[in-house]
Amino acid sequence: xxxxxxxxxxxxxxxxNDIENCDTNDQLDFFILRFYDLDTQDPKKVAFQxxxxxxxxxxxxxxxxxxxxxxxxxxxxxxxxxxxxxxGTDVTHRLTLSYQTNVSIFDPDCPPSxxxxxxxTVNYTFDSLAIPGTIxxxxxxxxxxxxxx
Amino acid sequence: xxxxxxxxxxxxxxxxxxxxxQEVPLKPKPVWKPHEIKIGFNAIRSGRTVFGxxxxxxxxxxxxxxxxxxxxxxxxxxxxxxxxTYTYENRGSYFRVGGDWNFVKSKKSGNAISLGLRYAxxxxxxxxxxxxxxxxxxxxxxxxxxxxxxxWAEVTFNLRGKVVSNFYMGxxxxxxxxxxxxxxxxxxxxxxxxxxxxxxxxxxxxxxxxMWRIPLLKQ
Numbered sequence: 369x370x371x372x373x374x375x376x377x378x379x380x381x382x383x384x385n386d387i388e389n390c391d392t393n394d395q396l397d398f399f400i401l402r403f404y405d406l407d408t409q410d411p412k413k414v415a416f417q418x419x420x421x422x423x424x425x426x427x428x429x430x431x432x433x434x435x436x437x438x439x440x441x442x443x444x445x446x447x448x449x450x451x452x453x454x455x456g457t458d459v460t461h462r463l464t465l466s467y468q469t470n471v472s473i474f475d476p477d478c479p480p481s482x483x484x485x486x487x488x489t490v491n492y493t494f495d496s497l498a499i500p501g502t503i504x505x506x507x508x509x510x511x512x513x514x515x516x517x
Numbered sequence: 518x519x520x521x522x523x524x525x526x527x528x529x530x531x532x533x534x535x536x537x538x539q540e541v542p543l544k545p546k547p548v549w550k551p552h553e554i555k556i557g558f559n560a561i562r563s564g565r566t567v568f569g570x571x572x573x574x575x576x577x578x579x580x581x582x583x584x585x586x587x588x589x590x591x592x593x594x595x596x597x598x599x600x601x602t603y604t605y606e607n608r609g610s611y612f613r614v615g616g617d618w619n620f621v622k623s624k625k626s627g628n629a630i631s632l633g634l635r636y637a638x639x640x641x642x643x644x645x646x647x648x649x650x651x652x653x654x655x656x657x658x659x660x661x662x663x664x665x666x667x668x669w670a671e672v673t674f675n676l677r678g679k680v681v682s683n684f685y686m687g688x689x690x691x692x693x694x695x696x697x698x699x700x701x702x703x704x705x706x707x708x709x710x711x712x713x714x715x716x717x718x719x720x721x722x723x724x725x726x727x728m729w730r731i732p733l734l735k736q
Contacts, residue, residue, distance in 0.1 A: 397651055440652025471645060471660050472705035476599040480647050 390478035396504040397482040398438040399465070399511040406495045406515040411435040415455035420448055430455070436510070441484050443469045461516065463497075464490035487511055547584040550734070552624055555580040555677070555685060557728025562593065571598045574710075578726055580617070582624070587617040587631065595641075595710035602649070609641020609665070611711030617675055627685060627730045628678050635671035637693075639710045660704035667709045669696040683730040691722040 405412040415432035418439065431437050432455060442448050447466040454460070467484040474481050487502045489512075496515035501508035559576035566573050576593035591613040599605040617633030644661045651658075671694065677687035696718050698706060706715055713720055 442653050443651050443658055444653075444656070469703050470705060471647075471658075471703055473599065473605055473645075473707040476605075476707075477601065479602050479649065480600075480605075480645060482651055 390475065393474040393478065393481050394506040395472070395474070395481045395483035396438075396506060397443075397484075398440045399467075399484065399487060399504050400436055400438050400501075400509065401463075401512045401514065402436040402510050403434075404513055404515045406517045409515070412516075417453040417455060418450055419453070420450045441465070441467055441469070441504075443471070443482055447490055461493045461514075463492045463494065463512075463514070465512070466490050549583045549586075551581050551583050552732070552734045553582045553627060554731045554733060555582070555627070555728040556731070557685070557726045559591075559593070560725045560727050562595075562724070572596065576711075576724075578728070580728070582619070585619045585622070587619060587629065587633070589613070589615050589617055589633065589635065591635075591637075591711075593711050595708075597708050599707065603645060603647040605643065605645050605707060607641060607643040607706065607708045607710070609639055609710040611637060611639035611641075611709075613637040613671065613711065615671070615673075617673065626679060627683075629675060629687070631673075631675045633671075633673040633675060635673060635691075637669050637671060637711060639665075639667045639712065641665050641667070641710050643704065643706050643708070645704050660702070662700055662702050662704055662706060665698065665700040665706060667696060667698045667712060669709075669712055670694045677726070677728065683732075685726075685728045685730055687726060687728075689724045689726065691724070693720045693722060695719070 403412045403414045404410065413433050413435055416430075416437075418429045418431070418437070429439070439450060446468070447464060449462060449464040452461040452463070466486070466488045468486045470483050470485055471480050472483070483504050485503045487499055487504070489497055489499065492514070494514040494516045498513045499511065500513060501511040504511060555578075557578050559578065562574040562576045566575060572595070574593065574595040576591055579590045581588045592610070593612070594610045596608040597606070613635040615633055615635035617629070617631035619629045619631040621628050621630055642661070642663045642665055645659070647658045648655060649658070650656075672692045674690045675687065677685045680686050693712055696709070696712060696715070698709065698715065709715055713722060
């Protein structure tokens with residue numbers, strides 16, 4: 369009688385323990401920007417050279433043939449401006465976003481996780497813009513949608 | 518007509534029967550004068566301080582017994598450090614106040630099997646130092662919450678048994694409920710002194726106490 373009781377108690381204790389894995393953390397330290405055609409409202413494939421003040425990648429971040437991009441936000445600032453230089457043309461767009469930085473410890477064995485909330489626009493040069501996701505996490509596939517011709 | 522008179526008389530007789538006085542054996546009135554005080558410390562917390570490397574915590578408990586009610590006061594301190602690739606420090610103090618109802622009727626033994634309620638508060642601060650790349654180069658990031666306050670309620674199940682003379686040992690199982698934190702900034706606090714991890718709003722805990730009993734009434 370004593371042995372099953374001990375096994376049952378141990379099972380209850382272990383079942384209450386969290387199973388942590390750094391990969392199961394939902395929080396993201398970047399926002400997801402999606403591009404749309406203003407007229408058709410369809411996803412638009414673009415090629416941009418992206419830059420921002422303080423951006424580590426020096427001359428910027430190049431991407432082509434993409435309808436979406438993940439861009440980092442600076443934890444030390446409350447807003448950030450990205451410049452999008454269209455590759456092959458002289459068209460340039462700017463987007464300034466404000467946000468709140470949040471830091472949490474998901475598990476002591478994982479690095480601290482940065483995520484951002486209260487995403488909002490300060491100004492932009494795209495034709496239209498929407499923010500369907502004001503917080504950066506894995507549950508959302510889009511934070512910012514921009515529409516342009 | 519006879520049926521009506523008979524029914525009325527029957528009802529009246531029933532009420533009259535219920536109205537009669539019954540002799541009730543006299544119960545002794547409970548004596549609420551404090552009859553003992555127990556003072557002790559949380560052995561699990563002190564054990565973690567001695568054998569653990571990343572925590573310093575101590576807690577003392579005072580229990581004043583009046584009839585079957587024990588007034589409980591817990592006072593504690595806690596300093597935690599976490600992180601391999603960063604440093605997270607959390608330090609502060611806490612208290613719990615509440616009462617336990619003892620189901621062991623013998624006052625002489627000092628033993629207790631009790632259920633209780635607690636109100637708890639913690640005042641603390643935490644800090645995170647991290648060096649890493651968040652897309653803007655390898656930089657130092659410092660976040661601090663300097664004036665954090667937390668409160669919660671507890672339902673407890675307690676057991677205290679006499680070991681020798683006036684020395685007692687026993688555990689307290691806690692169900693910690695409706696936790697609330699005030700004063701958080703950008704950094705989300707990971708620990709609350711006296712409560713533990715903040716991941717859950719409701720949590721459980723287990724503590725083991727070593728206590729000394731001081732009788733207040735002459736036997």
